[in-house]
Amino acid sequence: MLKRERHELIMRQINLHNRVLTTDLVDLLQVSEDTIRRDLQVLCDEQKLLKVHGGALSRSYQSAYDDNAIYAREAKICIAKKTISLIKDGMVILTGGGTTIIELVKQLPVNLKATFFTISPFVAIELAKYDGIEVILIGGIFSKNSKVTFGGHVISQLAGINADLCLMGTSAIHPESGITDTDWEINQLKKAMFQCARKVAILCISEKLNIALRLKVTGLENITHLITELSPAEHCLAAYRGKGLNIL
Amino acid sequence: MLKRERHELIMRQINLHNRVLTTDLVDLLQVSEDTIRRDLQVLCDEQKLLKVHGGALSRSYQSAYDDNAIYAREAKICIAKKTISLIKDGMVILTGGGTTIIELVKQLPVNLKATFFTISPFVAIELAKYDGIEVILIGGIFSKNSKVTFGGHVISQLAGINADLCLMGTSAIHPESGITDTDWEINQLKKAMFQCARKVAILCISEKLNIALRLKVTGLENITHLITELSPAEHCLAAYRGKGLNIL
DNA sequence: GAGAATCAGGCAGAAACCCGCATAAATGCG
């Protein structure tokens, strides 16, 4: 078996189960433990997974419990500052949830006059601190995992919204696979949100680049802007620019 | 199971319930008590949680819990405990916002199975920590003053709800004037909420008794229960009992 | 203050890890 082939299979296991044991891989791929360990080492160096004692974990899985530790806060503030250049007085803006969006809200200019629709109570609370911003919270079933409202009622309300800009975090983006996720309900929700706005900007820290998860939300053709903490000239963003996205 | 995986699961439990017992984790993760204790130790060293005798606490809870800032907190907890006697498994409950309601939510039994509709994002977030509770956040314009959603859209959604119990704080109650308030929009909102439930309980610390404000929300005939921190036998509650309210 | 629960530290076996080395496979070049 080719080394490259093994790597593919390992990544498939990771994306499928979010985790994998070294010993299981030994069994599955019929090579020595050392080989597996070396494979995991290079995949870890390539930021494809997270090596831990006994095996490896999915990189995006890890982000699940960042919410109070404010993971990669510096990067998120950097993203926020870039995003602000897209926001003008008078705009109607639709946002998702997540720590990246929260950081953005905290960085908004104090005098901004705008209307924000959001599915995240946290974002709504943060937005409410600005006098000039009108906040509309879209109601529905409240997801314990994602901390946003979701379900049919949310989607039908979204259908009536016509925003200038949609701002969304994501757990994975890939040049070919586009935006992907692991939760079907949230998936449906994001699809609906992308339909509501003329411009759609994805806010995403660099470690979530070039990752594909199981469920496809949308291809890159429906995204207009990609905002990361990296310089737009950065090599690893070239593939996205090639797809017609504006890179900030 | 990988060590890192265990840490993730422990943090999830913490974020969900704000606290966790060592013995519960032993049961959940199927490892020895020593292992759990060591895990808690490293997570504590990493500032991810707060280790205490017998288990661990959420760090953010701790900071959110310095709320001696919450006025008359003792009284509100007392009110919460009385209110719980009204709540049974399977109920559909509609709540308003305010610190009294938040305290109530924090005191709910962990195994409660119920459906909550609420207009307060803060209440929704707090409710979401209970596995057995389905939370529906009613969407609309988000009021910067009252920190609840309001407006025509909220009221029209309320019209479709038929709850067993409506729990509401209030800023004033009076034997003759009933429930009164100062804000016209919130006024309209509360009127609509009172229409949605078979039973309506007012949660109210004693110092708000016997006060009338400018705008009338409803007379006492639409209220079924009054819950204060005082003993039901207390003299100053007699006038309300005379109006047919159940006093707890 | 007694008894139970919880905790901290040390110990040992097992598992996982890392490193160097030798062999095998692949690659490049004349």
Added chain:
DNA sequence: CGCATTTATGCGGGTTTCTGCCTGATTCTC
């Protein structure tokens, strides 16, 4: 094709990490 070079793999042995058990100390509860 033959041979040198590079790369990949497996193995052995020493090291580290993890986990459960044990013991004595501490804390909690009644």
